[in-house]
Amino acid sequence: MDTTTRTAPTEQDARWLTEHEQTTWRSFLAMQRLIRDTLERQLQRDAAMPMTYYIILAMLSEAPQRTLRMSELAVIAGTSQSQLSHAASRLEESGWITRRRCEDDKRGYLATLTDEGFDVLRKAAPSHVESVRSVLFDAISPQQVDQLRDICEAVLTHSCGEESPMRYIVG
Amino acid sequence: MDTTTRTAPTEQDARWLTEHEQTTWRSFLAMQRLIRDTLERQLQRDAAMPMTYYIILAMLSEAPQRTLRMSELAVIAGTSQSQLSHAASRLEESGWITRRRCEDDKRGYLATLTDEGFDVLRKAAPSHVESVRSVLFDAISPQQVDQLRDICEAVLTHSCGEESPMRYIVG
DNA sequence: CCAACATACATGAACGTTCAACTATTCCGC
DNA sequence: GCGGAATAGTTGAACGTTCATGTATGTTGG
Secondary structure (H helix, E strand, O other), X not given: OOXXXXXXXXXXXXXXXXXXXXXXXXXXXXHHHHHHHHHHHHHHHHHOOOHHHHHHHHHHHHOHHHEEEHHHHHHHHOOOHHHHHHHHHHHXXXXXXEEEEOOOOOOOEEXXXXXXXXXXXXXXXXXXXXXXXXXXXXXXOHHHHHHHHHHHHHHHHHHHOOOOOOOOOOO | OOOOOOOOOOHHHXXXXXXXXXXXXXXXXXXXXXXXXXXXXXHHHHHOOOHHHHHHHHHHHHOHHHEEEHHHHHHHHOOOHHHHHHHHHHHHHOOOEEEEEOOOOOXXXXXXXXXXXXXXXXXXXXXXXXXXXXXXXXXXXXXXHHHHHHHHHHHHHHHHOOOOOOOOOOO
């Protein structure tokens, strides 16, 4: 839909995008697809896992004792609890994490990255980082890195400061 | 393509992210999740379709005769052919598009947005655009819009100018 | 204390995407 | 023209995500 002009004007309740915003938005969509597809393919090829799983392992690897409660892990990794639960089942099957009950709060579970999981992550990391670099950071100037960070943080604080229950943390 | 054997990934041949790049990357991931989730939920709630389908309908609506070849549509909408084929089947079931053989090239099919499909799109557009605005453009300054556009285009030209067969067009 | 509610997580069905075939048509060189 | 390769599109299976629901545990007000 052409969002800059309309056939039947109903100006009053719709705030349309300017032409400039429109092109920016489409560029953003294309860039976002490019980055996502690139990384997803690379990880699938080199480590046989989706990026979500990689992030889950990565977040666990940084936690004390390589261990986090499922709910915390979900927030840090940016997944829903349901998604994490399914993912954890697969990761546990693969032997890359373990789950055990949380003693203080028996509703909860603690997920721990196994040595094997850590190894998988260590092997997967270099080519993943290389992909991130080549698809994003090699393409933009240091100044643009700063600008991009500011933009991302502005978007995040704008949404998380108003309505959302702080669901999108930086990780 | 790097054909040098990388048997044991050591520090020296891996180009890791600087701390600054690291935080930028995580902010970007979080922002990208926020935007995607926001729009996906809004479209699912208000129009009962995923964003991919919305984009397909939108791209068709801008085409002459509201018609495009499947392969062109796939490129413009940023989907794989297979994805588009599946989506087109569902959209055809819903009565929002039609497909007919291309007479010049009988391998191809022409997809056309129906009046009903156009109506669905027109009804879905305002709240979608409102979401885009509120989640992104309301959060950043006009100058940052310019910066973001430049960044996106830099990323796109960087990748599409080297290896990729111009798969990520702006739409 | 205990009923009502909230939280933590799991589960299964529905759906969308990906990947690897597969069919049908066109293009190209000889 | 004819055989082989390339192109356009479809299909089905495998997989991941989402949504609604279910179960167990914790919390709280009367």
